[in-house]
Amino acid sequence: MSNHDNGRPETGAFFPRDRSWHPPALSPGYKTSVLRSPRKALLSLDGTISEITGPVFGHSMLGELDNDLIRNFAKPGESAIGERIIVHGRVLDERGRPVAGALVEFWQANAGGRYRHKKESYLAPLDPNFGGCGRTITDENGYYYFRTIKPGPYPWPNGVNDWRPAHIHFSVFGHGFAQRLITQMYFEGDPMIWKCPIVGTIPDRQAIEQLIAALDWGNTVPMDARAYKFDIVLRGRRSTFFENRPEGN
């Protein structure tokens, strides 16, 4: 389940998070962040065993259609309406090592930008054959893939005329709870990306570009589905050599 060297699980603390790369808690252009962001500084803590460890999930928990959103909510013999795509890539850590056994969960709106959620009131219709959630676990090379339909853009009450770009939400577990990450994947070439206040919470343009999946022509399946490649990077961790020694490394 883990990045083992010589078969031993890694126990090093994680690289500190670069919080100038991530969005800050307070980003007034995204209005809801104003009352939901701490005003006081975070308390820094080099990882203890409570953060270095994390839950693991076995492949046995997965159903046959968990990574096929085109079919996992569809009536027998039917499928979701929209642009059929494959989303695939690798989960790596900052050292470039594959993160095997990582649970990846994803959710999205349908082709018209409508979410299947009771609090959602957008007038675009639901697709009776589309639920909008899926999950998978990375293989020994950190690889994952799923099939879905490309989500539509979606209006939201922030500014008077704000629209989200087409996006898929991702939730990822690594091997330590400190690696826990939720993010959003965007699509190459979408002009909406650069207008979005939620994308705009990220200060660094390169950090935004890292969230944009490229059209992957090589992995496109002729007469079936186009492919987008989206690699995800989780925090790296220190060598284990001098851990548990009071003087540290």
Added chain:
Amino acid sequence: MVQDLGYLKETASQTAGPYVHIGLTPNFCGISGIYETDLGSSMVNDRTLGQRITVTGRVIDGAGMPLKDALVEIWQADAAGLYHSPSETRGSADPNFAGWGRCPTSAEDGVFMFETVKPGRVPFRDGRLMAPHITFWIVARGINIGLHTRMYFPDEAAANGEDPLLAKIEHRDRVETLVAAGESPVYVFDIHLQGEKETVFLDI
């Protein structure tokens, strides 16, 4: 010039948004038939060792209003102080306790609740024991990067008094924001995102 370190950058966080339930607790929001149960909805079974406790609370915004669209995950050691994780090197955790749970705050009153066991003590990096604690991770619409914090127990005053993390809190009147209210077996942990009672959040 020197060699390039060659590290990748961590993928940037984005908010979980208001419809996080679709992906992480689909049955909770009425999407049935895809997963049998929502992941993390049950932490204990008949054979789980240790003292059963209930941990409940709310996530409260800067205007004092509970969030009705937040998602809370917890991670903790078993009753003997062992984590169910490959990175746990001190022994094997209780096989009937994974140590992880996930609960959305309710759409009616914003309350979350976990049925779990009281965790044992685990060591800090230098070997000193930390007081029993549960790690919390909170995501929601309006939260750009998941917030980590810890819950400590009000009936562990002696252990809390020597806890290395609590000792790091410079403003001592903020220590109590990490200590639950209530008494065994029901502990109440309200998390204040902002303002006078703001919870101490961690950069871990």
